[in-house]
Amino acid sequence: MKKIRFDDCICHTKIKDHSKIRDSILYEIFKSKSDSLNVTDAYYSDSISRLDWSLCEDLTRKWVSMFIPYFVDEITRVMGSMAYNEVELFQMWYQQYLEGGQHGWHIHGHHYTGVYYLEYPKGCSKTEVCSPFNFNKKQIDVEEGDIIVFPAHFIHRGLPNSNLRKTIISFNFDVMYTDSEDEDDTDRQCLNLKLIDKKKRNFFS
Ligand SMILES: [Fe+2]
Numbered sequence: 001m002k003k004i005r006f007d008d009c010i011c012h013t014k015i016k017d018h019s020k021i022r023d024s025i026l027y028e029i030f031k032s033k034s035d036s037l038n039v040t041d042a043y044y045s046d047s048i049s050r051l052d053w054s055l056c057e058d059l060t061r062k063w064v065s066m067f068i069p070y071f072v073d074e075i076t077r078v079m080g081s082m083a084y085n086e087v088e089l090f091q092m093w094y095q096q097y098l099e100g101g102q103h104g105w106h107i108h109g110h111h112y113t114g115v116y117y118l119e120y121p122k123g124c125s126k127t128e129v130c131s132p133f134n135f136n137k138k139q140i141d142v143e144e145g146d147i148i149v150f151p152a153h154f155i156h157r158g159l160p161n162s163n164l165r166k167t168i169i170s171f172n173f174d175v176m177y178t179d180s181e182d183e184d185d186t187d188r189q190c191l192n193l194k195l196i197d198k199k200k201r202n203f204f205s
Helices: 018-031 062-080 193-204
Strands: 011-014 035-040 045-051 087-097 103-106 112-119 127-130 137-139 146-151 155-158 166-175
Touching: 011 062, 018 062, 018 112, 018 166, 062 087, 062 112, 062 146, 062 166, 087 112
Parallel strands: none
Antiparallel strands: 011 146, 035 045, 045 087, 045 103, 087 166, 103 155, 112 146, 112 166, 127 137, 127 155
16 A cells, blocks of 8 residues: 655634624623533543533534624635635634643544634644644644645644643534535535636646
């Protein structure tokens, strides 16, 4: 068996109006129902002081509905840059880390996942992503208000946190592979083939 190196990417951008929405979302998260996760054994090393993973499929939760318009705005741009015109969001949840809190190596369901750094004072721990090609590890340099998006099968982890509270929002979504089911909406295509064809012309010219 050989592995053929092939490009993929981690998209990194910012949520517009982060400073406008930050405190109100944090307040709703503070008021919301939460669990905690503490599992440390030979396989798992998870210590998350607050999270609402158990509710992640309910996209009508108050903090989620406050965030979704900003999320959709940026995700549309991010996925459009990779020629994907349509996505479907399945799960969204928050995770809050205190000193030493961490999330060990894991993957997600669905096609894409990512992290929005809602509360991320300088010095908080980073997200580390592992290459499936050679297991090289990359720590992603981000600042508060940033959002990263990457394929859900990339193995990644949240490194042990400093003494500064870190709150992230995570999400899982699919890219659509057939045209919209809405028959009246015949102009919508799931892939932006113009981007792909343009690159081919550049390559051969
Ligand atoms: Fe994750």
